Structures are given as structure tokens and as C-alpha cells.
Amino acid sequence: KEVTRSYGLDKVGVVGTPCQMQALRKGQLYPIGLRDVADKIALAVGIFCMENFPYQGILQLVEDHGATALENVSKLDIGKGKFWIYTERGATVQLPLKVTHKYEQPGCHVCLDYVANLADISTGSVGTPDGWSTVFVRSGKGDDIWAKAIAAGAFETKPIDSVKPGLELVTKLANDKVTKNQKYLESRATEYGVGKALRNPYI
Numbered sequence: 673k674e675v676t677r678s679y680g681l682d683k684v685g686v687v688g689t690p691c692q693m694q695a696l697r698k699g700q701l702y703p704i705g706l707r708d709v710a711d712k713i714a715l716a717v718g719i720f721c722m723e724n725f726p727y728q729g730i731l732q733l734v735e736d737h738g739a740t741a742l743e744n745v746s747k748l749d750i751g752k753g754k755f756w757i758y759t760e761r762g763a764t765v766q767l768p769l770k771v772t773h774k775y776e777q778p779g780c781h782v783c784l785d786y787v788a789n790l791a792d793i794s795t796g797s798v799g800t801p802d803g804w805s806t807v808f809v810r811s812g813k814g815d816d817i818w819a820k821a822i823a824a825g826a827f828e829t830k831p832i833d834s835v836k837p838g839l840e841l842v843t844k845l846a847n848d849k850v851t852k853n854q855k856y857l858e859s860r861a862t863e864y865g866v867g868k869a870l871r872n873p874y875i
């Protein structure tokens with residue numbers, strides 16, 4: 673909103689998690705407080721997301737569990753069943769995911785979208801070898817921009833069925849997220865006692 677109003681931009685690209693893509697599409701469908709913003713969204717790029725952490729949680733994971741000052745971190749990653757901390761000076765710290773679970777945002781446990789279904793283009797590192805990303809083009813707008821980027825030589829591409837671990841792993845993780853979080857949604861709707869259950873946001 674601010675970039676269109678304060679900076680007068682007519683074409684805005686948005687990169688975000690699947691839930692941010694949902695919020696963006698909701699804002700475009702029901703532009704309450706967002707008049708003249710919805711039609712300026714030129715591209716929405718969604719990133720794969722299994723769960724996320726609030727800033728305080730990241731701080732505890734990196735500084736307390738990882739014994740690393742946050743200002744020295746160059747990259748954080750989740751992969752191969754571990755939480756990875758990379759530092760500016762080349763050190764790598766890994767934490768088992770069982771340590772990270774309690775720091776996850778509670779809202780992520782009711783989230784059913786791993787692959788940013790509502791984005792124009794969604795992408796993530798799962799399914800492809802190190803250094804590559806999996807890309808799904810999901811809309812006409814995404815297709816148009818992706819075709820132009822390929823024609824301009826901006827990306828090197830390969831069909832996903834020619835690489836390992838491939839689409840199978842993306843599908844597995846997307847389904848695992850739905851199954852796990854559906855179970856939590858159902859338990860949450862029934863297990864807190866009569867009249868105290870938490871609403872299932874999907875029904």
C-alpha cells in the first residue's frame with residue numbers, strides 16, 4: 673500500500689509466504705482500505721513454507737541453542753531434517769528440528785498451504801539439487817513474465833523430472849503438511865472441552 677501511495681509505483685512485485693499470498697489475494701478481492709492498490713500488483717511470487725518463527729524464536733535458536741550472535745549470521749535454512757545456521761566467517765551450526773518445533777508460530781500449525789497455491793509463481797529449494805530451485809508457474813501473468821525472463825537468459829532451467837529428488841518430494845511434503853495440520857485442526861476443535869474448542873478456520 674505504501675509503495676503505491678507514498679512512492680507512486682504503478683507496478684509492484686510481492687514476494688512472500690503462502691499465507692501472505694492468501695492475504696494479498698484477499699486484499700485484491702476485497703480491497704477495503706486498499707483502493708487503487710489491488711490493480712498495481714504486477715507479480716506475486718510465493719515461497720515454499722512448512723513453518724515460520726517469530727523474531728524472538730529465531731533469536732533463541734541462533735543465540736541460545738546455536739551459540740552464534742545473530743549479527744554474524746549470513747543465512748538460515750531448514751533442510752535434510754536440520755535447522756542450519758551459516759555465519760559470515762564460514763562456520764556452520766546445525767540443530768535437530770525437534771529443538772526448533774516449540775519456537776514455531778502457532779498459526780503455522782493450522783496452515784494447509786506449503787507451495788503458495790495462490791501465487792503467480794511459486795518457488796523453493798525443495799525437490800531440486802543444491803544451488804537450484806523448483807519453480808511452479810501458476811497463472812497467465814506468471815507464465816508471461818517467466819517466458820520473458822527465460823527469453824532474456826535470466827534463468828537456467830531443466831525439467832523437474834530430470835532431477836532428483838524431484839516433484840515426488842515436493843508433493844510428499846505438501847501432503848504431509850496438510851495431513852499433520854488437519855489433524856491438529858480437528859484435535860483443536862474438539863479437545864479443549866465443551867464450549868472451549870477453537871474454531872476451525874476452514875469450515
Ligand code: SF4
Nearest residue numbers: 691721723724780783
Ligand atoms: S506455515 Fe506459517 S508462515 Fe508459512 S505460510 Fe503457513 S502460516 Fe504462513
